[in-house]
Each structure stands twice: as C-alpha cells, then as structure tokens.
Amino acid sequence: MKNSKSKTIPAIFLLFAFCGLFSDFAYAIDVKRTVLPNGLIVLHSEKHNLPLVMVTLLVKASPLNEPENKAGLSNLTAELLAEGTKSRTSAVISEEVEFIGASLDTSVNSDYTTITLSVLKKDIHKGVELFSDILLNPVFPAAEIERKKGIIKGSLRQREEEPSFLAGRAFRKEVFGSHSYGRLLEGSVTTLDAITREDIAGFYSEYFLPNNSILSVVGDISGDDLQSMINQYLGRWKKSGLSSKSINKIDKKTERKIILIDKDLTQANILFGHRGISRDNPDYYAVMVMNYILGGGGFSSRLMHSIRDVMGLAYDVHSSFSANKEGGFFQAGVQTKNESANAVIAEIIRHIELIQKKEVTTEELSEAKAFLTGSFPRKLDTNRKIADFIALVEFYGLGTDYVEKYPAYINAVTKEDILRVSGKYLYPHEYVLVVVANQEKAGLKQSGGPE
DSSP states (O other): OOOOOOEEOOOEEEEEEOOGGGTTOEEEEEEEEEEOTTSOEEEEEEOOSSSEEEEEEEESOSGGGSOGGGTTHHHHHHHHTTSBBSSOBHHHHHHHHHHTTOEEEEEEOSSOEEEEEEEEGGGHHHHHHHHHHHHHOBOOOHHHHHHHHHHHHHHHHHHTTOHHHHHHHHHHHHHHTTSGGGSOTTOOHHHHHHOOHHHHHHHHHHHOOGGGEEEEEEESOOHHHHHHHHHHHHTTOOOOOOOOOOOOOOOOOOOOEEEEEEOOOSEEEEEEEEEOOOTTOTTHHHHHHHHIIIIISGGGSHHIIIIIIISOOOSOEEEEEEEOSSOEEEEEEEEEEGGGHHHHHHHHHHHHHHHHHSOOOHHHHHHHHHHHHHTGGGGGSSHHHHHHHHHHHHHTTOOTTHHHHHHHHHHTOOHHHHHHHHHHHOOSSSOEEEEEEOHHHHOOOTTTOOO
C-alpha cells in the first residue's frame, strides 16, 4: 500500500464523440458537481456498468508547499497516511483492505497529493470507512516515520547508479533552480533527515482540509447514497483557514548550461531542453500539436524519422512539454553511442530551428490533430481514469465543458500557430544540456556544447 444539506451547482454534462482513430467511438460523462458547506468540492459520475466504485481525493498539498531544506515532506506525509491511525496499525489497515479485495493508495505529484480507493459496491461502506480513517485519523508513528525514511533513502541511493535518474535530476535542477519543481519529490538523504514528526503533523494539519480538496467518485453508487456516505464518514471533516504562504516563483531567465556527468557507459544519455509553459497557458494546445510533429509523435515525429530512421543513431528519441500549475519544461531525450552524441545533439537543435523557420506540412498537421483527438478517449476508458481525470479538470480550472471542447481546441490549431508557438516557446540557443556518458569518448565541451 502506498502508499448535511449542501449547495449544489447544476450538473455538468461532459460529452464528446471523436472521429479519426475512434470513428465509431462515442463517449459521454455526466458529472454532478457539488460544493459542501465545509468547502469540499464533490464530483460524482454515476455508472452501473460494473459493480465497482472509484474514489479520488485530490488535496492541494505538494512540494510547492514545503521548505527547500525539508524537501520530501509532502511525499513522506502522504506515504505515512496509511501507516497507522488512532484505531488501526499499518498491518491492520493492509489486512482489512486486502480482505475486501480493494486498493487504497496515496501518491504525490508536483502540484498535488491524491488518495485513491477502488472497491466493490458490496464493500463500499467498509472501503470508504478505511479511506476516511487514513484521511482523518493518521497518527504518524515515530517507528513508521523512520522505516519510511529508510526505504526512501535506500531507493535514492540505489538510483544513483541509473544514468537516466542522474540526467533527469540534473536537468530539473538546472531548469528550475531553487523552485520545488527542480527537486526530487522524495527529497534527498539530507533533507529527509531534517524532517521531524512535528513537521509531518504540521503539514498535514495545514493542508489536508476539505476546503483545500476535490473528491471525485465514479461508479455504481447513486447520488443519494454518496451524500449519505459523505455525511457518515466525512461529516466531521471541518474547514479551516488556508495557508497564506507565497509559493516561490520560477526564475524566467534562460541561458545555455552544459552538464556533463562522466560514467563508464557505452550509451550516452542525453537530455536537452529548457523551461516551458504552465497548464493554463492559452497556447497549450498549439504547443501540444507542435511538439507532436517535432518529437512527441513517435514514429511520426521529425526527430524520430531523422535520428533513428535516416541517421540510424538511436533506437528512440522523443520530446515533450510538461505543463504544471506554476510552470513546466520542454525536454528532448535520447540515448545513443558515446561517439554519436555530438551529431545527435546538433540534429535536435537543427530540427528545432527548422520548425521555427518553416511551416509544417498539411499532412503533418492533419496527422497530429487526428492522433491527439482520436486517442483522447483512451484517457477515459475506465472508471479509474475518469475519476482521476475529472478531479484534474477541476484542479486545473479547465472548465466544465472541457471534454466537449477539447477536439475543437486541437482542431483550431493552424500552421501559423505552430510557427508562432515554436518561435515563442522553443530556445535552440538558450538551453540546458545534460549528458551522462563516457565523456572521453563523447568528446563534448562543458564550456560551450555542440555548435
């Protein structure tokens, strides 16, 4: 295991039907949104196709809210929720969850924490009772804190041998600096040692509040039954004043920075990129289409075609934009022979410059749109995915009509938009380059990088 009367807002009808890859596929989501007196936002989609209920609680508690010298606090807090409550030990919680065949998990993202429950309808009361117990009654036992710290530190030490881990850690640190996005979710050995039980209990008390959370429930449960269960199991969850602490803003400066990490490897692990966009950026959809063409489209992308198919220098090459609440990054990643590193990096830069200078083709644009709209239903093909998805739509403020409008957002992107956003959000000469390789064989210069 990793981990009363309410004010009701009119039902949200999220409907879409896609063509392309899913020409015969139609999907609809009917979501009722309710704001309870304690501030908890409840999203409910009633589905009776399977006798299952999926619950996602999204709490606005994340590394954004923790001090730099105690990085890993949000993750450690989440990991410990199910490791002992006022009435149950960690072992008892695990046994009771397993006995009803449910899953009860916690996880932390760069922007939020989630607690998720999957349970059969016949065991819904027991499942929600366990869910509410770890949410409302964690005691953070000292022994469990030390045990969890040990597990996390051991994992961090083990990952020090992974080239991809070293590259990713160095890349994020250079792109985001002291911002929490530049740190590992787990923190470090040093910052974990600095975290006390009082820190954990204080973080929990400050952020695990109903007026700081979104509850998403999807499956075989009626609205009346859901309201009854919320009253029974979450009725004593009281709202409180939210923290007024300001979040450290991301430094917008960009400059070329080359990080070379020497390891005795036959393959160079390369990450090239820079700061990106936040999820609420109005250019988000144009950026997604542009990136699909550049390097996000697998075998359809320019980088894959050039570096893999034409040059034969890598098995896989890809690019992506990671867009979070406060910002994000652009990254192109590839593994190639040490001796090919310079050529591959130069080719990545060449294609970035090319997409900034010349319009994409009609065929490239059409294929990107068809994939991005046609594959979208896969994000909603299970009740678990729906529960998570509608919580995120609410969290990022995407609008109650997001699912309905998504195809239009993608299909509205033009060649001119691609040219504009590539020029605005790609930086072929102001980048962070991280190369984990046998540096003698790779022959890269830390002062200037490839020209």
